[in-house]
Amino acid sequence: MNAENARLLAGYMKHREVWLELGLQSIHDKTLEIIRRGHTFGDFLTALALAKRFGIPVSAHVILGLPHETRDDMIRTARTISNLKVDAVKIHLLHVLKGSPLERLHEEQRVKLLTREEYIEIVCDFLENLAPGIIVQRLTGEGTRSNHIAPEWALDKMGTIAGIKETLKKRGTVQGYRFNDK
Numbered sequence: 001m002n003a004e005n006a007r008l009l010a011g012y013m014k015h016r017e018v019w020l021e022l023g024l025q026s027i028h029d030k031t032l033e034i035i036r037r038g039h040t041f042g043d044f045l046t047a048l049a050l051a052k053r054f055g056i057p058v059s060a061h062v063i064l065g066l067p068h069e070t071r072d073d074m075i076r077t078a079r080t081i082s083n084l085k086v087d088a089v090k091i092h093l094l095h096v097l098k099g100s101p102l103e104r105l106h107e108e109q110r111v112k113l114l115t116r117e118e119y120i121e122i123v124c125d126f127l128e129n130l131a132p133g134i135i136v137q138r139l140t141g142e143g144t145r146s147n148h149i150a151p152e153w154a155l156d157k158m159g160t161i162a163g164i165k166e167t168l169k170k171r172g173t174v175q176g177y178r179f180n181d182k
Contacts (some may be wrong), residue, residue, distance in 0.1 A: 001047035051071035132176030
């Protein structure tokens with residue numbers, strides 16, 4: 001992302017809705033290095049600043065369940081992007097697709113994938129710590145049946161979303177419930 005590209009995107013906003021979707025995945029550079037993202041959190045901040053300068057709304061993509069990340073790491077990601085005032089977030093789960101580098105690690109049992117119950121709990125934790133004004137554009141993601149390897153439960157997207165809604169209801173919480181907690 002550079003000023004020239006931001007200016008170009010902003011020009012399109014005169015005639016249509018434009019969003020800049022940034023694949024942040026995590027605020028933790030250690031994690032970004034492990035998963036070979038090819039960018040740092042600082043790179044994300046630079047792109048976000050350019051988008052804001054040109055009035056372009058930003059949707060940050062995050063992946064929950066990345067290798068070596070703890071619940072607290074994921075909560076810090078929610079709180080940080082909230083404080084950065086991104087406009088929206090798309091939440092994904094770590095899942096294995098055919099032909100990806102993760103496929104081999106999964107076959108060798110070198111990566112732990114979240115269970116549906118663990119994912120639902122961490123999504124609810126994430127949402128409780130996400131500023132209430134941020135649009136949530138996605139709660140989970142999956143590959144197509146033809147390229148999806150694991151976890152199997154991820155193919156039931158509507159069941160997962162229903163589980164998230166049910167868990168929030170049981171907790172008596174909503175998005176932003178814990179955002180102002182220290």
